[in-house]
Amino acid sequence: MKPKAAIEPVATEAAHLVDRLERLARAGEQSGGLNPAQWDALRYLARANRFSRTPAALAEYLATTRGTVSRTLASLEEKGLIARLASDRDGRSVDFDTTKAGRALLAEDPLAQIAADIAQATQNDARLFADLLQRVLRAALARNQGRAFGICRTCRHFRRDAANGAQGPHHCGLLDVPLSDADSARICAEQSPAAA
């Protein structure tokens, strides 16, 4: 009879909870002189591998526009928390990286408080909780045609120990470049989960 399946009330309740939880988290993020968007950008740059530290990748990760990201990055750069570096792969492109000051500030990341709340509240179910969130995020991303930004070494293009250069022991089959241990443990804009 109904044109589409009714959404279960418990799912709506969960959506409200996520919404309010995140609002709480954002309220705690005015510290350190940064606002929530700036924290998100700083965190991203610290977690992304060397192919993914561009304004365009960050904009996609944050589901926002390049214009907004450009201003956020300019603000962080002004504060000396990130540094700009012309790309050697692409003359149009710019890479950003956290500075020592940026990494020092991340040690006081307010998101750690939420992480502590999660650890305390979920106890032995923390893994389960993260897995459920992972699945929900994947569903939301699929609906928005968004990319996963998963860990490099879980990618279908990752070739472990396929070294053909001195720059790293591993290899990316998509970009055809060597990968260090560090980069392969970071998130990547091109990441596409291994089939199974």
Next chain:
Amino acid sequence: MKPKAAIEPVATEAAHLVDRLERLARAGEQSGGLNPAQWDALRYLARANRFSRTPAALAEYLATTRGTVSRTLASLEEKGLIARLASDRDGRSVDFDTTKAGRALLAEDPLAQIAADIAQATQNDARLFADLLQRVLRAALARNQGRAFGICRTCRHFRRDAANGAQGPHHCGLLDVPLSDADSARICAEQSPAAA
């Protein structure tokens, strides 16, 4: 040896997931001419009972300031989605309520898409997922000295069928007022979970 317990990596991962999921949700919330804060306010007013539809309560629910909320509400009022009513209990106070247009707009609440994603991704674990979120939110609220804003009838002050007036079958022991079925199914700023 360590001054404080290290936060489990999986908890940090979960915090990142919540953060990104909410960003996705907010990106979808520019629809209907409302922004995320306005959606949050409109949703709240539709879910709050008659003691909780004030700017101060909303500010506390959203973990923001009364000044910010004042503007958000003014904006919604201008759009004809909520209506203002002087309080009879307190001359300083104002009550807001959703209008017919506001309730109509809520039928297109973009949060329903996230709810659908949750329903699809968690399947039979939706209840478990909501419970875990509930526990995390409680932990975060406790740290911030925030109030729960739970459902009225789960409150320790709720007295079922303790009618002493024609305004409703139930009773609030804290405010000493009658409660309708509708109000007792809504969230309340004064709600304090029953002991056990």
Next chain:
DNA sequence: CTTCATAGTTGCTACTCGAAATTAATTGTT
């Protein structure tokens, strides 16, 4: 009746966001 607390609004500044225009470099085509 004075003092203090509470409810809400408003001024200010910095920032967000999105749209459109701009600059620059890469890629494809002839």
Next chain:
DNA sequence: AACAATTAATTTCGAGTAGCAACTATGAAG
């Protein structure tokens, strides 16, 4: 090689929001 089309990133602009603090008005307490 020259040219157009595409892509990357930035800039500018306008509407609006966040957070802080000052301000008005009402209520409560001594």
